[in-house]
Amino acid sequence: MRKLYLYNTLSKSKEEFNPIKDDQVGLYTCGPTVYNYAHIGNLRSYIFADFLARVLRYNFGQNRLLWVMNITDVDDKTIRDSKIKYPDMDSMPALKKLTSEYEGIFWQDMEKMNILKPNKVTHAADDYYILKMQDLVKKIVEKGYGYVKEGSVYFNVKKYSNNHSYGKLINLDVSNLKLGVSVEADEYEKENVQDFVLWKGRKSDEPFWEFLLNNESLPGRPGWHIECSAMGEAELGMPFDIHTGGIDLKFPHHENEIAQSIIGYNVAEPVNFWIHNDHLLVDGQRMGKRFKNFYTTKDLEEKGFKPLVYRFYCMQTNYGKQMNFTWEGLKASQEGLNHLYNQVKELIEVSDNQRENLGVSDGSFDLINKDFKNEFIESINDDLNMSKALAVLQKTIKSNLSKKEKLNTILDFDKVLGLDIEKEIYNQPISDEINDLIKQREKFRREKNWSESDRLREEIEKLGYGVEDGKDGMRIIKK
Numbered sequence: 001m002r003k004l005y006l007y008n009t010l011s012k013s014k015e016e017f018n019p020i021k022d023d024q025v026g027l028y029t030c031g032p033t034v035y036n037y038a039h040i041g042n043l044r045s046y047i048f049a050d051f052l053a054r055v056l057r058y059n060f061g062q063n064r065l066l067w068v069m070n071i072t073d074v075d076d077k078t079i080r081d082s083k084i085k086y087p088d089m090d091s092m093p094a095l096k097k098l099t100s101e102y103e104g105i106f107w108q109d110m111e112k113m114n115i116l117k118p119n120k121v122t123h124a125a126d127d128y129y130i131l132k133m134q135d136l137v138k139k140i141v142e143k144g145y146g147y148v149k150e151g152s153v154y155f156n157v158k159k160y161s162n163n164h165s166y167g168k169l170i171n172l173d174v175s176n177l178k179l180g181v182s183v184e185a186d187e188y189e190k191e192n193v194q195d196f197v198l199w200k201g202r203k204s205d206e207p208f209w210e211f212l213l214n215n216e217s218l219p220g221r222p223g224w225h226i227e228c229s230a231m232g233e234a235e236l237g238m239p240f241d242i243h244t245g246g247i248d249l250k251f252p253h254h255e256n257e258i259a260q261s262i263i264g265y266n267v268a269e270p271v272n273f274w275i276h277n278d279h280l281l282v283d284g285q286r287m288g289k290r291f292k293n294f295y296t297t298k299d300l301e302e303k304g305f306k307p308l309v310y311r312f313y314c315m316q317t318n319y320g321k322q323m324n325f326t327w328e329g330l331k332a333s334q335e336g337l338n339h340l341y342n343q344v345k346e347l348i349e350v351s352d353n354q355r356e357n358l359g360v361s362d363g364s365f366d367l368i369n370k371d372f373k374n375e376f377i378e379s380i381n382d383d384l385n386m387s388k389a390l391a392v393l394q395k396t397i398k399s400n401l402s403k404k405e406k407l408n409t410i411l412d413f414d415k416v417l418g419l420d421i422e423k424e425i426y427n428q429p430i431s432d433e434i435n436d437l438i439k440q441r442e443k444f445r446r447e448k449n450w451s452e453s454d455r456l457r458e459e460i461e462k463l464g465y466g467v468e469d470g471k472d473g474m475r476i477i478k479k
């Protein structure tokens with residue numbers, strides 16, 4: 001097996017990846033905060049996570065990966081917007097209503113980009129995980145790294161940084177830290193490094209959960225950072241293999257996750273590999289809701305682009321680099337992807353009968369070219385070099401292998417690329433009706449009953465398919 005190399009933010013270098021456990025690869029992805037539509041910058045982050053998940057499955061086997069993604073459905077922003085959108089409702093049902101609406105849209109977007117659903121989706125506002133978060137807060141306080149102030153619980157960063165390296169993901173300077181100065185907001189800049197909040201005391205118009213800490217009643221809700229630490233540990237144990245997110249999450253979110261887990265779960269490092277995607281930009285600025293410069297999947301569709309084109313677009317730039325979005329760039333990707341589909345369509349030269357025999361989906365391994373496959377693996381295993389992987393695909397198409405071998409090899413690559421090639425080239429699903437007509441026509445052709453065969457050709461054409469007869473049988477193409 002070829003080695004897999006991934007860029008680890010922890011060591012700031014490409015490292016060989018080996019799972020901690022023999023029977024499982026654990027991957028945690030910071031999921032969306034569901035208070036609005038995801039923009040295509042957010043989706044770049046999940047397309048990257050999907051490539052990573054597919055590459056891990058390709059390397060270690062389909063069933064070995066346990067991919068966990070959380071949904072942040074309680075935090076400052078979800079609460080703020082639920083109050084605005086549903087002012088007449090009680091705070092908890094308003095929050096649930098807003099977050100479930102946007103979560104639904106999020107999964108639709110994910111499907112359109114062919115992002116496979118993670119094995120486990122965890123909701124921060126789920127009572128089960130709230131208890132896990134509270135347990136973690138208790139442990140941190142018991143160990144002397146958390147303190148209560150005005151009904152909220154904070155993490156003592158100054159104390160932690162005396163004997164741990166706080167800020168290692170971004171090389172933070174902590175020399176100016178003051179004791180007991182705390183920040184209540186979930187998000188803040190690195191210039192503002194202070195004690196961060198683990199548990200936020202109840203505000204009268206906000207959703208809350210009961211919490212008993214050392215016999216003190218502290219109704220409230222979790223801070224954002226504690227959510228991911230607790231959900232990651234609950235599903236994957238500690239330490240686990242890989243944690244992903246966009247680079248803006250390195251600080252404070254991931255830094256704080258590390259600190260909480262090291263203290264609360266008693267581990268030297270909670271995660272072996274931290275992997276971050278860089279941002280999608282528009283006109284040189286990061287795409288973001290607060291910058292009001294964002295596009296959603298709906299915007300792409302309204303301009304006539306299939307969302308999958310954006311996935312293909314994302315393959316042109318390594319996830320670890322900034323990528324500037326332009327409509328011209330997207331247009332070029334649309335042309336590139338259509339060209340690819342047409343190239344692969346040229347490889348289908350088989351009758352319906354033979355098509356069944358291809359066995360493409362369940363992997364006719366002897367028909368997958370080993371040399372090209374090796375080259376493909378080398379590309380994806382070099383820190384997910386997807387543009388190189390596409391170049392290997394082109395090389396395969398232009399090689400002198402048989403059409404059948406090319407097709408099988410390409411469809412195998414598509415397990416990682418996720419471009420829906422099989423579906424596109426066959427314009428699947430071909431209905432049972434068409435399949436029956438094809439079979440009947442094959443029979444007439446074998447019997448040299450040309451008039452019946454012509455009649456069925458017309459019938460198939462009426463249903464929107466072109467029929468070409470070649471020496472290997474007939475070829476069916478959707479018009």
Ligand code: AMP
Nearest residue numbers: 032033041042044045245246279280287
């Ligand atoms: P959020 O829903 O705001 O929590 O963000 C979801 C994910 O999108 C996080 O991993 C962010 O780091 C990532 N993200 C946000 N903006 C961008 C962007 N412009 N480009 C790429 N990733 C982004």
Ligand code: ZN
Nearest residue numbers: 030031228253
């Ligand atoms: Zn997170």
